[in-house]
Amino acid sequence: MSSRVNASYFPQAERVAIFGGTHGNEMSGVTLVNMWIKNRAEIERSGVAVRAFITNPRAVEKCSRYIDTDLNRAFTPENLSTASGDGLPYEVQRAKEVNQIFGPKGSPDAYDVIFDLHNTTSNMGSTLILESSTDYFNLQMVHYIKKAIAPESCMVLLNEHPHLKYATTRSVAKHPVGLEVGPQPQGVLRSNIFESMRAIMKHALDFIELFNSGVEFPACSVEVFRVHERVDYPRDTNGNITAMVHPHLQDCDWEPLNPGDPMFQTFDGRTIPYEGASPVYPTFINEAAYYEKQQACITTRRETLAANAIRKISK
Amino acid sequence: MLLTSLMLPALSRVAVCGGTHGNELSGVYLVHERLKRRKKSQVMEPVAVVTVMSNPRAVQRCVRYTETDLNRCFTHAILSASEQTSYELVRSQELNSLLGPKGSAEAMDLICDLHNTTANMGLCLITYSDSDWICLHICKYLQARAQHPRTDAMEIGPQPHGLIRANIFMAMQEAVQLLLDWVRLFNSGAQFEGGSVDVYTLVKNIDYPRDPHTHTIIAAVHPDLQDRDFCLLHPGDPMFLSFSGETLRYKGKEPLYPFFINESAYYEKAVALSLARRRKVEIPAIRACLHTVRTKT
Numbered sequence: 312m313s314s315r316v317n318a319s320y321f322p323q324a325e326r327v328a329i330f331g332g333t334h335g336n337e338m339s340g341v342t343l344v345n346m347w348i349k350n351r352a353e354i355e356r357s358g359v360a361v362r363a364f365i366t367n368p369r370a371v372e373k374c375s376r377y378i379d380t381d382l383n384r385a386f387t388p389e390n391l392s393t394a395s396g397d398g399l400p401y402e403v404q405r406a407k408e409v410n411q412i413f414g415p416k417g418s419p420d421a422y423d424v425i426f427d428l429h430n431t432t433s434n435m436g437s438t439l440i441l442e443s444s445t446d447y448f449n450l451q452m453v454h455y456i457k458k459a460i461a462p463e464s465c466m467v468l469l470n471e472h473p474h475l476k477y478a479t480t481r482s483v484a485k486h487p488v489g490l491e492v493g494p495q496p497q498g499v500l501r502s503n504i505f506e507s508m509r510a511i512m513k514h515a516l517d518f519i520e521l522f523n524s525g526v527e528f529p530a531c532s533v534e535v536f537r538v539h540e541r542v543d544y545p546r547d548t549n550g551n552i553t554a555m556v557h558p559h560l561q562d563c564d565w566e567p568l569n570p571g572d573p574m575f576q577t578f579d580g581r582t583i584p585y586e587g588a589s590p591v592y593p594t595f596i597n598e599a600a601y602y603e604k605q606q607a608c609i610t611t612r613r614e615t616l617a618a619n620a621i622r623k624i625s626k
Numbered sequence: 627m628l629l630t631s632l633m634l635p636a637l638s639r640v641a642v643c644g645g646t647h648g649n650e651l652s653g654v655y656l657v658h659e660r661l662k663r664r665k666k667s668q669v670m671e672p673v674a675v676v677t678v679m680s681n682p683r684a685v686q687r688c689v690r691y692t693e694t695d696l697n698r699c700f701t702h703a704i705l706s707a708s709e710q711t712s713y714e715l716v717r718s719q720e721l722n723s724l725l726g727p728k729g730s731a732e733a734m735d736l737i738c739d740l741h742n743t744t745a746n747m748g749l750c751l752i753t754y755s756d757s758d759w760i761c762l763h764i765c766k767y768l769q770a771r772a773q774h775p776r777t778d779a780m781e782i783g784p785q786p787h788g789l790i791r792a793n794i795f796m797a798m799q800e801a802v803q804l805l806l807d808w809v810r811l812f813n814s815g816a817q818f819e820g821g822s823v824d825v826y827t828l829v830k831n832i833d834y835p836r837d838p839h840t841h842t843i844i845a846a847v848h849p850d851l852q853d854r855d856f857c858l859l860h861p862g863d864p865m866f867l868s869f870s871g872e873t874l875r876y877k878g879k880e881p882l883y884p885f886f887i888n889e890s891a892y893y894e895k896a897v898a899l900s901l902a903r904r905r906k907v908e909i910p911a912i913r914a915c916l917h918t919v920r921t922k923t
Contacts, residue, residue, distance in 0.1 A: 345842070346869055374893075432786040496744040496786030498890035502846035502867045551658070555792040576792045578659045599788035602688075 317530060318620040319447045324423040324486075324519050328413055329354065329363045329512065331428045333383050333480045334600070335370025336497040339508045340428025340490075356516050358523035366409055366427075366480050369401060374498050376600055377402055383427075386478040391416060406480070414483040425484035426515060428508060431493035432599045433608075434562040437465040437507050440489030441535070442482065444471055449486050450618035451528045452518050459514040463507070466565055468594060468611065469535040475609070476538070488515070494562075497599060527622040536565065536592050536611035543605040545575055545583060554583055556597045556607055564594045568610070575607070632759065633915035636813045637735040641676040641725050642802060644740045646697050647891070648684025649787040652798045653740025673809050676734070680721060683713055688788055690891055697739075700728065736760065738805055740798060743783035744890045746853040749797055750783075760812075762823050762909045767808045769823075772801055784853070787890060812914050820911040826856070826883055826902035833896040835866055835874055844868055847888045847898060855885045859901070866898070 331344030347354050347363035354361045365371055367382045379400035390403045391410050413422045437460075439453045457465050468491075470476045481487035490511060495504045522528070544552040554575035560568065568574070569590045575583040585591075591610035595601060642660065644653030660677045679685060681696045692713050699718035705728060710716045726733045743750075749772060753761040785794045812818065834843040845866035851859070859865075860881045866874040882901040886892060 342843075342869070432789055494786075496784075496890050497788060498893065499744050499786075499888055500843070500846045501852060501888065502849045503852070505846055505869075552790075555790050555795060558792045561791060561793070578655065578795070580796075597789050597791065599786050602789065 318527065318622050320622055320624045321448050321522075322423075322624050323523050324359055324448075326422045327359055327361045327424045327426075327516070327519060328422050328484070329361065329426045329428065330366045330480055331363070332365040332367050332371040333427055334376045334381075334429060335367050335372070336374050336376055337428070337430035337495075338498065338500040339430050339492060339495065339505045341365070341371050342500055342505060343428060343509060343512070354512070354516060356520040356523075359516075359519055361516065364413075367402065367405060376497070379403075382406065383479050384477050386410065386416065386480060386482050390478075409480060410483055416483045422484045424486045424488065424519065425481040426488050426490055426512065427479065427481040428512075429489060429491045430495045430497075430504065431491050431595065432496060433564055433594065433596050434494045435466065435491060435564045435594055436493070437463070437511055438468050438489075438491040438493075438594070439465060439511075440468045440470060440491055442470055442476060442479070442487055444469055444535075444537075444616050446486060447618045447621050448522075449488060450533050450616060451522075451531065451621050452486075452488070452515060454531045454533050454618065455518040455521075455528070456511055456514045457533075459517070460510060463510075465511065466594075467533060467535040468538065469614075469616075470538045472538045475541055490515075522621070522623055525623055525625070527620060530620045531618050533616050533618060535614055535616055536594065537614050539591055539610045539612050540587075541606050542574075542593075542608050542610060544602070544607045545577075552602070553577060554581075557582060560593065560608075561597060564596050565592055567591070568593050631817050631911040631913040634759065634912055635735075636914040636916060637760070637809050638674065638813075639676070639734045639736075640673050640806070640809055641678055641734045641737045642740070643678045643680045643725075643737060645682065645685040646680040646739055647690045647695075647741065647787075648681050648686070648692075649688050649690055650740070650742040650785075651688075651788065651790040652742050652785065652795050654679070654685050655790055655795060656740060656798055656802065673806060673813060675806065676725070678721070678724070680739070681714065681717060683717075690787065702728075736809065738802065740802070742785040742787065742794065743886065744786055745855050745886045745888060746784045747855045747885055748783070749801055750885075756825060756827070756907050759909055759912050762825075762907060763812075763818050763912060764805055764808050766821060766823050766909065767818070768801055768804050771804055772797070812912075815914055815916055817911060817913045820909055822906040822908050824904055825907050826885065826904050829882055829901050829903055831897040831900050832865070834893075834898045835868065843893075845872075845874060848873060851884065851899070852888060855887050856883050858882075859884050 331340030344363045344365055369378050380402045382402040385402045385406040390406050410416055441449050453467050492504050492508045495501050545554045547553050554577040557573040557576045559573045567590045568585050570587055571584050573582045574585040593608040593610050596608040644657030657677055657679050684691050694714045696714040699714050705722050722728055751765050785791050835845040837844050845868040848864040848867045850864045858881050859876050863876050864873045865876045883904050884899045884901055887899040
């Protein structure tokens with residue numbers, strides 16, 4: 312039974328974007344978006360304009376994560392308001408362009424929903440990434456997707472951390488959603504990973520179409536993993552890593568890590584344990600792109616969020 | 627027994643190279659650790675082993691190469707050209723001076739070059755001749771003892787480029803140690819019995835299916851083939867799954883063994899996978915002829 316007293320109302324989602332190539336070597340999104348640019352049939356839904364878009368074409372061309380700087384960290388207020396000019400790093404200029412087309416970020420003219428497609432070398436499976444614990448539209452969407460793909464699983468990572476959250480490409484939209492599927496090496500296209508991402512996008516667009524048609528989604532709860540801490544590799548005084556992710560932790564994304572459990576292994580075989588005070592759920596374990604960001608993994612805490620019923624505002 | 631051994635010169639100069647591709651990190655860290663340990667403790671090894679970081683600039687940037695693939699630069703034409711300017715071309719000449727010159731009497735007896743692959747190839751030894759008894763005996767020795775054998779380039783996968791997996795590092799470290807153990811034993815006069823070794827020989831490379839007009843890739847390696855390196859592929863078996871859902875099958879007449887399935891660095895070389903024939907190579911018993919040990923120049 313829906314409760315009209317606690318329902319949240321949102322406008323029709325009229326403009327939706329699907330971003331690929333925010334990192335030019337994450338091939339599932341690059342391939343899907345290029346395919347959908349060429350043939351839109353699969354992403355068309357009634358009542359909504361869906362646009363597939365390559366956000367970092369030069370990085371895609373080079374098959375590298377970025378050219379000058381990580382586009383997925385570039386959407387800061389400073390960057391978006393800085394004057395255009397020749398001296399700007401490529402990705403800062405690109406962030407301004409993306410903000411102009413799909414934003415401006417924070418304004419009523421911004422796109423309603425943006426999905427940003429990523430791959431990871433970590434064994435995260437399919438993961439939806441949210442930036443707010445109170446965006447009921449997004450919470451209802453991920454709840455719908457999780458039910459639709461069952462028994463296949465899809466985790467929900469929530470990054471609301473004051474220091475660790477970052478200015479993503481998708482943050483231009485009112486409702487930003489990250490979709491991360493792994494494990495897949497950079498520069499590689501694996502069929503199963505590609506098809507998983509494609510299936511999740513299909514359900515996401517189905518949800519939007521249903522929502523736009525006036526369906527009310529009853530109140531629900533969603534299990535999420537909330538970002539807690541970043542853990543770096545052990546390093547020497549020169550900054551070189553002195554240990555690797557321990558074989559017992561490698562590929563164990565989303566499994567509990569208890570104090571004392573093996574976390575790292577030095578090059579001569581010594582185990583370094585997890586020294587935190589309480590159990591955590593690590594993820595992004597051994598993501599290749601995060602060595603330069605001083606991150607061996609992120610620890611998370613499991614939480615259940617409540618989402619209000621949602622319904623489209625009738626005109 | 628002793629009379630039927632093939633006598634070969636002892637191996638007085640051996641090199642271990644890592645970072646030929648700067649983002650293949652097992653070899654990079656192995657070389658880095660060997661160089662660190664050498665500096666710290668002045669370890670005297672029974673064999674004179676030269677440890678080299680082949681492409682330091684690519685290692686520093688964590689990329690395969692900066693201008694051109696170093697592992698394709700050791701042709702006679704490139705090595706003998708004067709006034710090379712591109713980084714890897716210059717570097718190949720430097721390495722040739724250090725470890726060669728290629729084809730001369732002063733060259734290293736044995737070079738073990740450490741690589742990783744995104745393909746599921748386990749531990750794989752790559753050698754260039756089916757009558758290189760030294761390499762084939764090393765292969766046989768490792769196959770009997772290594773935790774992760776497949777069969778002195780040493781290729782260990784799967785590992786994404788740009789990261790290091792502990793199990794892969796340990797497997798490579800063990801394999802290098804076994805290789806050096808073998809060299810020490812060989813040089814001390816031990817006899818190694820003959821026998822046979824399974825070898826896989828490249829027959830052809832297969833590219834991705836592409837759009838005839840744009841040349842963009844239109845299919846991925848089929849899920850039934852992905853990660854099945856060295857599992858026999860029969861005519862009619864699935865090879866690719868197109869984005870429109872069509873299964874594309876192996877059309878060759880001969881069953882062959884696929885390897886380097888979905889190696890990320892080979893997309894630009896238009897190779898989705900390679901196909902090999904397998905056969906047994908008979909190798910003779912060998913022993914070092916100790917009278918012909920060359921002194922280091």
